[in-house]
Amino acid sequence: MAKKPTGKGPTGKNTSGRGQRDLTVKVKTAKGRRSSSTRWLQRQLNDPYVKRAQAEGYRGRAAYKIMELDDKFRFLVPGARVVDLGCAPGGWCQVAVPRVNALGEKSGKAQGYILGIDLQEVEPIAGCELHVLDFMEDDADDKVKEWLRGKADVVMSDMAASSSGHKQTDHLRIIALCEAAAYLAFDVLEEGGTFVSKVLAGGAEGDLQKLLKQRFAKVANVKPPASRSDSSEKFVIATGFRG
Secondary structure, eight states: OOOOOSSSSSOBBBBBBOOOHHHOOOOOOOOOOOOOHHHHHHHHOOHHHHHHHHHHHHTTHHHHHHHHHHHOOOSOOOEEEEETTTTTTHHHHHHHHHHHHHTSSTSSOOEEEEEESSOOOOOOOTTTEEEOOOTSSSSHHHHHHHHHSSEEEEEEEEOOOOOOOOOHHHHHHHHHHHHHHHHHHHHEEEEEEEEEEEEEEOOOHHHHHHHHHHHHHEEEEEETTTOTTTTTEEEEEEEOOOO
């Protein structure tokens, strides 16, 4: 069992309070690096979720967002067939593998299937089938159903459009991505299925909410603890697809 910290250093002197060492990693602005990049790097180095992801072998802190969402809504169940849109670098797929029993390691439980799709190649993940595809292509829905050999129980997306630096423009871009992902979900989801997607709060998501409420029994908006408090991102979880 780990001992609780005593507040004493190796010399036996009390190190708590005044004189306590600041463990925050500070980054100096290097030549050629913008101050915004320096702030991002410092935030990454001091982010507990980044450190936890490195320690636990996940490909990014985003893995904890889908964990927290699934812990609340329970859509990654054994036997579920999952499509992960914009799956790079693969953290959401990594989380889904044991939860849907994609490797068949849970005896007596149905074996799930995970299809990861991205514009770029993704390093292999045991238990996942990964493809390079622009899901906005005209025949993307047909390819997804062909790879699935049927329909999906879950379509999830952590996609974000490249930042323009203009908040309103970025908001509109990600809403457009989310709507496109929703239309693909309408085509490939089984009745009763779930759609999960990242959005940015900003005022233009009202039409998306209306669209989802027409096609799903319940629509919720959640900001999981792993989302940074200063970020405008949230996640929409639509359950009970009406077909």
